[in-house]
Amino acid sequence: MIDPQHNQQAVLSEELPTPIAGPSAVANRFLTSDNEVTLVQLGQGQLIFRRFRKHRLAMAGAVTLLLLTLMGIFAPLISPEDSLNWNYLASNVPPRLTYPGASDWRYIMGSDANGHSLLMWVTYGARVSLAVGLISAALTMIIAIIVGGTAGYFGGWIDAVVMRITDVFLTLPFLPLLILLSFYISKGSMWLIVLIFGVLSWPGAARLVRGYYLTFRQQEFTEAARAVGVSDTRIIFRHILPNAMSPVIVATTLAVAGFIGAEAAIDFLGVGIKPPTVSWGLSLANSQTYFGEGNWWWALFPGLFLLITTLSINFLGDGLRDALDVRSRR
Amino acid sequence: MQEENGRKPLQVTTGPGDDVLMDVRHLKTYYPVLGGIMRRRVGWVKAVDDVSFAIRRGETLGLVGESGCGKTTIGRSIIRLLKPLAGEVIFEGKNILDLPRDEMKRTRKDLQIIFQDPYGSLNPRMPVGDIIGEGLMVHGMKNRKEREEIVQYFLSVVGLRKEYVRRYPHEFSGGQRQRIGIARALALRPKFVVGDEPVSALDVSIQSQVLNLLKDLQQEFGLTYLFTAHDLSVVEYISDRVGVMYLGKMVELATAEELYANPRMPYTQALLSAIPIPDPSVKKQRIVLQGDVPSPINPPSGCPFRTRCWLAQEVCSAETPPLREVAPSHWAACHFA
Numbered sequence: 001m002i003d004p005q006h007n008q009q010a011v012l013s014e015e016l017p018t019p020i021a022g023p024s025a026v027a028n029r030f031l032t033s034d035n036e037v038t039l040v041q042l043g044q045g046q047l048i049f050r051r052f053r054k055h056r057l058a059m060a061g062a063v064t065l066l067l068l069t070l071m072g073i074f075a076p077l078i079s080p081e082d083s084l085n086w087n088y089l090a091s092n093v094p095p096r097l098t099y100p101g102a103s104d105w106r107y108i109m110g111s112d113a114n115g116h117s118l119l120m121w122v123t124y125g126a127r128v129s130l131a132v133g134l135i136s137a138a139l140t141m142i143i144a145i146i147v148g149g150t151a152g153y154f155g156g157w158i159d160a161v162v163m164r165i166t167d168v169f170l171t172l173p174f175l176p177l178l179i180l181l182s183f184y185i186s187k188g189s190m191w192l193i194v195l196i197f198g199v200l201s202w203p204g205a206a207r208l209v210r211g212y213y214l215t216f217r218q219q220e221f222t223e224a225a226r227a228v229g230v231s232d233t234r235i236i237f238r239h240i241l242p243n244a245m246s247p248v249i250v251a252t253t254l255a256v257a258g259f260i261g262a263e264a265a266i267d268f269l270g271v272g273i274k275p276p277t278v279s280w281g282l283s284l285a286n287s288q289t290y291f292g293e294g295n296w297w298w299a300l301f302p303g304l305f306l307l308i309t310t311l312s313i314n315f316l317g318d319g320l321r322d323a324l325d326v327r328s329r330r
Numbered sequence: 331m332q333e334e335n336g337r338k339p340l341q342v343t344t345g346p347g348d349d350v351l352m353d354v355r356h357l358k359t360y361y362p363v364l365g366g367i368m369r370r371r372v373g374w375v376k377a378v379d380d381v382s383f384a385i386r387r388g389e390t391l392g393l394v395g396e397s398g399c400g401k402t403t404i405g406r407s408i409i410r411l412l413k414p415l416a417g418e419v420i421f422e423g424k425n426i427l428d429l430p431r432d433e434m435k436r437t438r439k440d441l442q443i444i445f446q447d448p449y450g451s452l453n454p455r456m457p458v459g460d461i462i463g464e465g466l467m468v469h470g471m472k473n474r475k476e477r478e479e480i481v482q483y484f485l486s487v488v489g490l491r492k493e494y495v496r497r498y499p500h501e502f503s504g505g506q507r508q509r510i511g512i513a514r515a516l517a518l519r520p521k522f523v524v525g526d527e528p529v530s531a532l533d534v535s536i537q538s539q540v541l542n543l544l545k546d547l548q549q550e551f552g553l554t555y556l557f558t559a560h561d562l563s564v565v566e567y568i569s570d571r572v573g574v575m576y577l578g579k580m581v582e583l584a585t586a587e588e589l590y591a592n593p594r595m596p597y598t599q600a601l602l603s604a605i606p607i608p609d610p611s612v613k614k615q616r617i618v619l620q621g622d623v624p625s626p627i628n629p630p631s632g633c634p635f636r637t638r639c640w641l642a643q644e645v646c647s648a649e650t651p652p653l654r655e656v657a658p659s660h661w662a663a664c665h666f667a
Contacts (some may be wrong), residue, residue: 220451223411224511228465228518229438242455 051323058319061312072126079120080106083276088115095297108128110297118301121283128279133260139198141252144205149236152213169203183265188274197259212244246324253317257310280306351387351554357417376626377403381576390555392569399556400412400578405524409441442515447525452499459495465518484513496563507537513617525557562605566590574598577634578626584660594656594667597635641666
């Protein structure tokens with residue numbers, strides 16, 4: 001008859017109509033003649049989480065990212081040394097579990113030419129990489145929502161002007177400009193790097209957002225909101241944004257991976273983060289000198305973490321894309 | 331008094347001494363046709379072309395016509411969801427097309443609309459309570475609890491359970507959604523409601539429920555309706571007076587009984603002959619029109635209907651027939667009416 005598992009999600013309501021408190025005699029007729037079946041549904045958030053959980057790779061990605069974040073936050077607890085406090089005599093130590101005079105796991109990933117342990121590089125470096133990735137992506141999306149949302153909602157000449165500016169930004173060559181700006185402006189400051197990323201990357205996302213706004217502004221619920229006197233700002237942020245949010249969340253997630261890669265790239269090119277701040281990209285850059293002498297671990301561990309992080313974010317993004325799609329009923 | 335203000339006299343009145351709530355004069359709403367590489371305007375779609383009519387307080391004016399005749403555009407224009415090109419919409423003595431922004435926002439409380447599509451007109455990401463209560467909020471009722479009480483009251487008024495406030499639109503059927511749309515329109519206690527084909531998307535059994543609900547609510551809240559539909563029997567049932575539209579023009583306007591019993595304009599006659607009668611023994615003379623509706627970008631000169639009319643003569647292409655009173659309270663735009 002009714003499959004029990006289905007019954008847990010959808011309870012057929014058989015309750016009788018409740019009496020109406022209002023003065024309306026109109027209503028009663030409806031309640032008695034209304035035989036429509038009522039489904040007790042899960043909230044939208046719950047449905048999304050259910051779908052997400054079924055995506056194994058995405059779950060693995062989410063867990064990995066959580067662990068990486070914790071590693072960054074608790075770096076001082078994991079790594080016995082930090083970037084200002086190290087044993088300069090212990091240089092070029094290959095990975096090992098114990099070391100004379102240091103009974104802890106300090107050299108589990110070996111050490112670099114200056115005696116910094118790679119464990120320090122990896123744990124403290126995670127802070128910069130993750131922070132730059134997350135904050136840049138958030139900044140990009142905020143700009144993109146404001147710019148793309150305004151252009152798409154109002155349309156007409158506002159749209160034309162804003163989108164031409166966007167086109168100009170899109171024609172700029174990303175990497176050369178990034179190197180130039182980082183070299184002259186950021187001078188090793190993480191926050192300025194984030195700002196540069198945000199300013200250079202919003203146009204692509206703004207186009208995405210604009211597309212959704214163009215669609216939703218023609219929907220009748222937008223018109224209905226205007227009919228009751230809701231302001232344009234409120235329609236843009238409270239009515240349309242929640243509907244356009246799924247693709248924006250997915251794009252933001254994937255952008256995080258891109259920014260982590262870009263940050264490592266400018267570090268590698270020597271125009272990003274400066275010592276004594278440490279980052280994965282910087283570690284990779286320094287490793288070049290000694291790589292030929294068999295110092296493989298120096299490049300391996302930061303590179304591996306970079307790879308794991310980017311991969312996890314991409315899996316997470318894929319999972320979110322499927323989970324947030326209302327039409328998918330997996 | 332109207333002439334004193336420099337306004338043109340009314341083309342269509344309702345009768346002397348009538349309590350007119352909304353007076354629409356020479357309304358023109360055109361859509362630009364863009365073309366070429368530069369997306370310049372190359373013409374206009376004359377969706378509503380010089381239409382005048384008045385609506386009495388408490389009555390229901392029905393508008394009928396084929397798809398694309400401008401019914402929906404009229405409804406949207408007179409509550410200023412679209413910006414008409416020209417004309418006046420006098421609501422309680424003020425031309426709402428001229429109102430400044432803040433005064434318009436206040437006036438919006440009085441002018442509400444019920445949409446055709448029960449699916450597209452409710453925000454899928456908003457709980458029903460917020461959909462209905464938002465108007466109250468933007469008009470100054472900041473107290474959440476107070477708002478929710480009113481929302482629950484209106485839910486019960488339209489025959490839905492109060493517990494539905496926290497549910498999302500996708501959890502409802504088409505008829506229930508349309509009632510949510512009605513509750514949203516009513517929550518602001520409007521004086522005038524545009525029903526933009528509010529039952530066209532519903533199946534027949536639900537249609538009658540919603541129509542009766544609309545009728546009862548009109549009594550209960552003293553509403554005035556402008557009701558559009560392409561279903562002639564629906565309009566006959568709900569309307570006190572009916573206007574017939576063709577190609578952006580109002581071609582006939584009369585009380586519902588008079589119009590259905592005694593249509594004067596040939597287009598109306600053809601339209602009414604298409605109503606099916608559920609009685610196989612009745613032999614009907616169906617008027618089948620030749621050709622298609624002309625393009626509203628380039629409408630025919632004179633009478634818009636002359637290209638398909640069996641009475642058409644030279645005068646029809648030379649002169650646009652004005653909407654004139656051919657019988658008491660019966661206006662028609664035809665040289666031969």
